[in-house]
Amino acid sequence: MGLFGKKNIFLGIDFGASSIKVVELTFKNQRPELTNYGYAPVPDGAQRGEVLAAILKKMKPRTRAAYVALPGSSGLVTLIAFPQMSHAELAQAVSFEARKHIPVPLEEVNVSWDVVAQDKDLTQTDAQNAQNTQDVHAQQAQPQKSQPQQKEGSIYVLLVAAPRKDVAEYESYIAQASVNLHALELETFSLVRALVGEDMGRFLIADIGAHSTNIILVEKGVIRANRNVGIGGANITHSIVEALGLDVQRAEAYKHEQSDLLSEKGVARQSVDMIVEEMRRVGTSHGTAMADNIIITGGGSNLKGIDSYIGRALGTSVALGNPWARITVDDAVARYAEALRGTYTVAVGLALRGVEEYRRS
Numbered sequence: 001m002g003l004f005g006k007k008n009i010f011l012g013i014d015f016g017a018s019s020i021k022v023v024e025l026t027f028k029n030q031r032p033e034l035t036n037y038g039y040a041p042v043p044d045g046a047q048r049g050e051v052l053a054a055i056l057k058k059m060k061p062r063t064r065a066a067y068v069a070l071p072g073s074s075g076l077v078t079l080i081a082f083p084q085m086s087h088a089e090l091a092q093a094v095s096f097e098a099r100k101h102i103p104v105p106l107e108e109v110n111v112s113w114d115v116v117a118q119d120k121d122l123t124q125t126d127a128q129n130a131q132n133t134q135d136v137h138a139q140q141a142q143p144q145k146s147q148p149q150q151k152e153g154s155i156y157v158l159l160v161a162a163p164r165k166d167v168a169e170y171e172s173y174i175a176q177a178s179v180n181l182h183a184l185e186l187e188t189f190s191l192v193r194a195l196v197g198e199d200m201g202r203f204l205i206a207d208i209g210a211h212s213t214n215i216i217l218v219e220k221g222v223i224r225a226n227r228n229v230g231i232g233g234a235n236i237t238h239s240i241v242e243a244l245g246l247d248v249q250r251a252e253a254y255k256h257e258q259s260d261l262l263s264e265k266g267v268a269r270q271s272v273d274m275i276v277e278e279m280r281r282v283g284t285s286h287g288t289a290m291a292d293n294i295i296i297t298g299g300g301s302n303l304k305g306i307d308s309y310i311g312r313a314l315g316t317s318v319a320l321g322n323p324w325a326r327i328t329v330d331d332a333v334a335r336y337a338e339a340l341r342g343t344y345t346v347a348v349g350l351a352l353r354g355v356e357e358y359r360r361s
């Protein structure tokens with residue numbers, strides 16, 4: 001805390017596969033407000049730290065407090081149920097289970113875990129614990145703070161793992177751009193924070209990026225299932241290149257303009273169908289009916305007609321995620337923000353973490 005009290009300004013930085021997005025939120029009048037933003041594509045072979053430095057030079061943000069995301073494909077988020085046991089037993093059981101879920105030697109990953117719910121109905125959630133679980137730049141597994149209550153039913157542990165080399169890579173980009181890393185989390189958490197917030201309903205989120213789609217099932221504020229599929233908007237562009245013989249730039253422009261890419265013989269069909277299949281799998285992964293709230297976001301969610309197409313395929317309505325729903329946005333930038341709402345979701349979720357920490361402190 002400085003001489004002038006707590007800083008109420010936060011930067012969310014999303015290193016996407018195709019572009020870097022930055023959002024500055026200021027908490028004032030009891031509400032977060034969008035006070036600055038920046039965006040730049042990352043051309044093949046570009047140095048991400050340099051691209052970020054260039055964005056910040058233009059933006060001139062009023063804070064260096066950065067909240068940063070690792071791509072969902074980089075890490076693993078998994079919910080594991082254990083029978084009731086003591087804290088010491090649980091710590092042992094989690095590290096044993098972690099070996100089964102994590103496909104590389106444990107020395108190569110940062111692992112953290114926390115009890116996020118008790119009971120088979122996931123009735124008790126502990127937001128504070130869930131918060132601890134999100135960090136991936138801690139050096140080792142964080143011990144759980146509170147003793148789980150002894151009672152019937154399961155203990156739900158959320159296990160989070162990210163490769164140390166990826167963490168180090170992102171830390172180096174941040175250092176290069178001279179910002180202070182306040183937290184590094186998997187984008188899965190940023191997406192949930194931006195789109196679900198405190199809502200206790202059942203949500204299926206699909207963040208359709210350039211090269212991958214991150215699919216998350218959330219219930220009562222807890223991530224129940226998460227899967228990353230290696231299909232995104234770039235696959236659709238590639239299909240256009242192949243079908244029409246356009247170069248990548250023209251194919252990209254064509255994709256933005258056309259409204260029939262999901263028609264019966266539409267060129268986007270194959271990629272979107274694969275995304276839909278994964279959404280169906282994750283959405284019903286607990287043997288239950290499809291989630292009530294289906295939200296798509298990411299640049300790929302801007303494809304014309306994709307929301308109604310996915311809705312028809314899954315037999316339910318699909319909403320375009322709106323990360324600005326709980327944020328004050330000035331009229332002067334409202335149209336820009338609206339047009340790019342899918343693009344900024346992760347960055348908004350990250351900056352909102354700063355807001356949440358500020359409000360709690």
Ligand SMILES: Nc1ncnc2c1ncn2[C@@H]1O[C@H](COP(=O)(O)OP(=O)(O)OP(=O)(O)O)[C@@H](O)[C@H]1O
Nearest residue numbers: 016017018019209210211212233234298299300302
């Ligand atoms: N208006 C549009 N219509 C169709 N596709 C679009 C539109 N705008 C953006 N896209 C696509 O969205 C994708 C980029 O989305 P986004 O910025 O969310 O990805 P990213 O975060 O860089 O990648 P990833 O999440 O895979 O790391 C690109 O494939 C782009 O072509």
Ligand SMILES: [Mg+2]
Nearest residue numbers: 016017209298
């Ligand atoms: Mg992305």
